[in-house]
Amino acid sequence: MKMIMTNFAVAKTRKFMSDNHDVLERVIIKFAGDSGDGMQLTGTQFTNTAALLGNDLSTFPDFPAEIRAPQGTLAGVSGFQLHFGSINIYSPGDACDVLVAMNAAALKVNLRELKHGGLIIVNSEGFDARNLRLAGIDKEDNPLTNGSLDNYQVIKIDITKLTRACLEESPLTTKQVDRAKNMFVLGYLYWMYNRELDNSIKFLGDKFSGKPEILDANIRVLKAGFAYGDTTETATRRFIVNPAPMPPGNYRNIMGNQATAMGLIAASRKAGLPLFYGSYPITPASDILHELSKHKNFGVRTFQAEDEIAAICTIIGASFGGQLGVTASSGPGIALKTEAMGLGVMLEIPMVIINVQRGGPSTGLPTKTEQSDLNQAILGRNGEAPMPVVAANSPADAFEAVFEACRLALEFMTPVIFLSDGFIANGAEPWRFPTTAQLKDIKIKFTTEKNDGERFLPYKRDDKLSRPWAIPGTAGLEHRIGGIEKEHETGNISYEPENHQFMVRLREDKVEKIADHIPPQELDSGPAKGKILLLGWGSTYGAIKTACIQARKEGIEVSHAQLRYIKPFPKNLGELLYNFEKVIIPEMNNGQLLQLLRSRFMIPAIGINKVKGLPFSSGEILEKLKELTSTTKEHA
Amino acid sequence: MPEATPALKPKDFVTDQDVRWCPGCGDYSILKQVQTVMPTLGIPREDIVFISGIGCSSRFPYYMETFGMHSIHGRATAIASGLKSARPDLSVWVVTGDGDGLSIGGNHFIHLLRRNFNINLLMFNNQIYGLTKGQYSPTSEEGKVTKSTPMGSVDHPFNPIALALGAEGTFIARTMDRDPAHLKEMIRRSYDHGGTSFLEIYQNCNVFNDGAFFVYTEKDTKKAETLFVEHGKPLLFGAENEKGVRLDGFKPVVADMKDTSNSPDDLWVHDERDRVKAGILSRFFDDPATDGHFPRPFGVFYIEERFRYEDAFNEQIKQAIASNGEGDLDKLLRGRDVWEIH
Numbered sequence: 001m002k003m004i005m006t007n008f009a010v011a012k013t014r015k016f017m018s019d020n021h022d023v024l025e026r027v028i029i030k031f032a033g034d035s036g037d038g039m040q041l042t043g044t045q046f047t048n049t050a051a052l053l054g055n056d057l058s059t060f061p062d063f064p065a066e067i068r069a070p071q072g073t074l075a076g077v078s079g080f081q082l083h084f085g086s087i088n089i090y091s092p093g094d095a096c097d098v099l100v101a102m103n104a105a106a107l108k109v110n111l112r113e114l115k116h117g118g119l120i121i122v123n124s125e126g127f128d129a130r131n132l133r134l135a136g137i138d139k140e141d142n143p144l145t146n147g148s149l150d151n152y153q154v155i156k157i158d159i160t161k162l163t164r165a166c167l168e169e170s171p172l173t174t175k176q177v178d179r180a181k182n183m184f185v186l187g188y189l190y191w192m193y194n195r196e197l198d199n200s201i202k203f204l205g206d207k208f209s210g211k212p213e214i215l216d217a218n219i220r221v222l223k224a225g226f227a228y229g230d231t232t233e234t235a236t237r238r239f240i241v242n243p244a245p246m247p248p249g250n251y252r253n254i255m256g257n258q259a260t261a262m263g264l265i266a267a268s269r270k271a272g273l274p275l276f277y278g279s280y281p282i283t284p285a286s287d288i289l290h291e292l293s294k295h296k297n298f299g300v301r302t303f304q305a306e307d308e309i310a311a312i313c314t315i316i317g318a319s320f321g322g323q324l325g326v327t328a329s330s331g332p333g334i335a336l337k338t339e340a341m342g343l344g345v346m347l348e349i350p351m352v353i354i355n356v357q358r359g360g361p362s363t364g365l366p367t368k369t370e371q372s373d374l375n376q377a378i379l380g381r382n383g384e385a386p387m388p389v390v391a392a393n394s395p396a397d398a399f400e401a402v403f404e405a406c407r408l409a410l411e412f413m414t415p416v417i418f419l420s421d422g423f424i425a426n427g428a429e430p431w432r433f434p435t436t437a438q439l440k441d442i443k444i445k446f447t448t449e450k451n452d453g454e455r456f457l458p459y460k461r462d463d464k465l466s467r468p469w470a471i472p473g474t475a476g477l478e479h480r481i482g483g484i485e486k487e488h489e490t491g492n493i494s495y496e497p498e499n500h501q502f503m504v505r506l507r508e509d510k511v512e513k514i515a516d517h518i519p520p521q522e523l524d525s526g527p528a529k530g531k532i533l534l535l536g537w538g539s540t541y542g543a544i545k546t547a548c549i550q551a552r553k554e555g556i557e558v559s560h561a562q563l564r565y566i567k568p569f570p571k572n573l574g575e576l577l578y579n580f581e582k583v584i585i586p587e588m589n590n591g592q593l594l595q596l597l598r599s600r601f602m603i604p605a606i607g608i609n610k611v612k613g614l615p616f617s618s619g620e621i622l623e624k625l626k627e628l629t630s631t632t633k634e635h636a
Numbered sequence: 637m638p639e640a641t642p643a644l645k646p647k648d649f650v651t652d653q654d655v656r657w658c659p660g661c662g663d664y665s666i667l668k669q670v671q672t673v674m675p676t677l678g679i680p681r682e683d684i685v686f687i688s689g690i691g692c693s694s695r696f697p698y699y700m701e702t703f704g705m706h707s708i709h710g711r712a713t714a715i716a717s718g719l720k721s722a723r724p725d726l727s728v729w730v731v732t733g734d735g736d737g738l739s740i741g742g743n744h745f746i747h748l749l750r751r752n753f754n755i756n757l758l759m760f761n762n763q764i765y766g767l768t769k770g771q772y773s774p775t776s777e778e779g780k781v782t783k784s785t786p787m788g789s790v791d792h793p794f795n796p797i798a799l800a801l802g803a804e805g806t807f808i809a810r811t812m813d814r815d816p817a818h819l820k821e822m823i824r825r826s827y828d829h830g831g832t833s834f835l836e837i838y839q840n841c842n843v844f845n846d847g848a849f850f851v852y853t854e855k856d857t858k859k860a861e862t863l864f865v866e867h868g869k870p871l872l873f874g875a876e877n878e879k880g881v882r883l884d885g886f887k888p889v890v891a892d893m894k895d896t897s898n899s900p901d902d903l904w905v906h907d908e909r910d911r912v913k914a915g916i917l918s919r920f921f922d923d924p925a926t927d928g929h930f931p932r933p934f935g936v937f938y939i940e941e942r943f944r945y946e947d948a949f950n951e952q953i954k955q956a957i958a959s960n961g962e963g964d965l966d967k968l969l970r971g972r973d974v975w976e977i978h
């Protein structure tokens with residue numbers, strides 16, 4: 001593996017200041033095309049190059065659920081949004097500055113996301129009669145000619161034709177040639193934003209090693225796109241986006257599912273236990289399985305089970321055997337796992353259940369994002385079955401958050417739910433990655449001795465209320481555990497009424513006691529006492545943070561806290577909340593955290609709720625915030 | 637392996653828990669034979685794990701002084717799959733019933749068999765739901781009148797042996813609770829097989845389905861209605877082995893061996909390795925009340941050696957380490973494209 005080191009000091013001083021260059025603080029580009037147009041790859045490449053140049057950034061891929069939705073139709077549009085800048089970036093952003101539209105459908109779907117006066121780069125071939133028809137646009141209403149885009153800057157390029165011309169000599173088929181046209185777009189944007197091609201050329205070299213003709217074609221078209229910008233006058237200006245002021249350290253770009261996989265491997269290393277990952281493929285969690293299965297040299301065991309239930313059951317078996325058992329799914333799959341989660345609660349064995357939430361209910365919106373499984377995480381089991389719940393707030397944060405989930409599971413002998421979502425899973429951002437030495441140790445010890453004279457009591461507890469982990473193969477500690485209510489300490493079957501009530505309380509106390517071993521809730525920004533607290537959890541982090549920055553600029557005093565631990569809550573949470581006149585909770589659901597907080601702390605918290613399968617924009621939160629503050633003033 | 641331990645006895649496998657099956661239940665006999673076989677295996681108690689689901693049979697682990705888990709309905713097979721993958725060193729036993737194993741746990745059952753872990757699966761088949769007090773099961777005969785089917789069941793039953801063959805099972809056998817010697821031998825052979833062993837045990841539920849298998853288990857009819865198969869031996873049955881089975885092409889035919897025109901040399905000789913014949917044998921599943929029915933076979937229907945899931949699963953870890961080196965966490969976290977900010 002080779003590593004590129006870009007010296008920030010050098011990057012910072014490398015400011016282009018020629019006449020036709022504008023320096024921009026931040027830019028939002030949306031790459032949109034047919035699912036087959038390679039827009040995800042184009043966006044990812046532009047992102048990686050921006051990251052290496054030291055820009056801060058955040059991305060949001062938005063693709064159809066169908067593998068190959070009908071070509072050219074609105075349903076088949078695949079998009080990738082990138083927000084990058086020389087300032088700190090916390091979300092993929094709201095309205096776009098630039099829209100790349102490879103066909104009429106892509107323009108139609110995404111135009112409303114574009115700022116007035118924004119730049120549109122279109123592949124003119126994607127607006128022929130057939131494409132217009134597929135996009136449901138009348139031939140007479142071709143947006144490229146009917147004047148409807150007069151309020152935007154439009155750059156029309158016949159990318160298909162230029163790509164074909166560029167590869168005239170190539171032995172590739174027309175179909176193969178056409179697949180390279182995304183490289184033309186990438187090259188053109190690299191020209192427009194003054195980026196080098198090296199990183200993408202290196203990437204292509206790896207991707208198409210062993211396919212020299214395809215590699216050659218892609219590089220040629222990439223360079224042609226760049227040269228096209230240089231030699232034509234399609235665009236009069238080029239842009240500079242300088243590196244962002246980030247805390248010192250080593251950075252890489254990372255996607256949420258990838259960070260989750262790495263957090264699991266790191267936890268397994270720090271605990272000294274093999275990672276056993278049992279799962280069944282489901283969108284948008286499958287990439288965790290794909291990533292983990294590449295790292296078997298870390299002792300990672302990946303078991304693709306016959307169904308969701310088997311997936312969680314295999315990790316119960318593996319955990320009983322002394323490994324770190326982890327399963328992941330999304331809402332519908334989690335629903336299937338709930339009985340086994342309850343068994344985990346009863347057995348009191350460590351395991352981590354990851355829910356990469358998507359739009360629900362039922363099959364819902366498989367490729368879209370939502371936070372509507374919080375109730376399921378907190379309550380979704382029969383009986384009183386408490387489990388800790390930990391949530392990640394961004395793609396990079398998924399690393400640390402899932403590491404914490406593993407730590408709690410292992411140190412407290414309990415199943416733990418880790419919540420991510422589609423937005424985190426597929427989004428990317430720069431990550432100041434830690435070194436192994438910087439990671440917390442995870443303390444686990446298998447029990448090897450009898451703990452009650454001549455007897456072994458499998459449910460005898462330590463001061464954390466955690467029970468011993470005695471794995472098969474340990475002589476003298478043979479014992480039986482099960483899902484039937486058990487007697488305190490001995491673990492023998494017990495139907496005694498008093499014992500049941502005692503055990504129900506004990507299991508709840510055990511989970512609540514974890515609050516003694518997690519950090520207190522801190523404010524992300526703003527004063528510790530005041531009028532308004534915006535309280536979020538999960539992937540709303542960036543949008544809330546950005547909205548707060550904007551609000552302060554407009555003279556609204558606001559504080560922001562983002563929860564990582566939802567069960568148990570940090571011990572100081574109540575105190576923190578009571579310091580504010582108003583607590584506002586933006587959530588991508590109908591108010592699930594809101595209900596939890598209202599019932600737990602008896603505060604009249606207010607929700608900002610969006611359930612569209614899409615993340616919040618900071619503008620949406622800001623607008624609601626203003627509405628709510630103006631009401632405050634009126635009532636005052 | 638720990639230092640030499642004194643030889644274990646059956647009573648070393650008895651726990652301090654009271655056995656709570658109904659008096660007269662066939663499960664007692666199975667428990668006794670399992671506890672009898674265990675000390676003969678030469679493995680320490682701590683290396684043995686019994687896993688069960690839900691149902692009468694699934695109380696089994698509580699009565700075995702080994703490691704054990706009484707899990708949830710139908711999922712013992714999946715839990716055992718995870719345990720065996722993680723810990724190939726353990727001797728893993730699954731105890732299930734016809735409802736737990738073939739109804740709610742049917743999916744995991746077939747996948748366990750095709751993956752061929754070295755797991756021993758004991759399925760107590762009593763053709764009824766006992767713990768829920770008497771509903772028909774997926775092995776109950778057509779027309780069965782139970783609490784949930786007062787007008788008779790309209791379900792066609794599973795043939796568990798044929799199902800296991802279809803699911804790529806590598807050891808498929810049948811025995812009965814009321815023949816302790818045969819039961820014991822089959823448990824031992826299940827253990828000796830290197831892959832997944834499926835042992836169907838006809839077990840009498842004397843409360844909800846009393847006598848379901850009496851035609852096979854009781855003295856007056858047993859010899860005429862059962863066919864105990866042994867590898868390399870001709871298929872003979874009847875009070876004095878006076879009947880034999882021969883194959884007319886793929887068609888089995890019962891031959892009267894008293895008739896001297898029927899030569900013993902023409903009889904079907906059981907071959908545990910013959911998948912096609914095991915398939916024919918599995919179809920000896922007729923209702924014993926019908927005319928011209930075949931006797932019900934007991935013994936090992938089929939054995940095959942096939943690679944085990946847990947071996948291949950763990951071999952990949954070794955391979956990955958051999959070709960990429962032991963994972964370096966810092967290198968992984970760093971990735972390939974890094975930039976530094978001062």
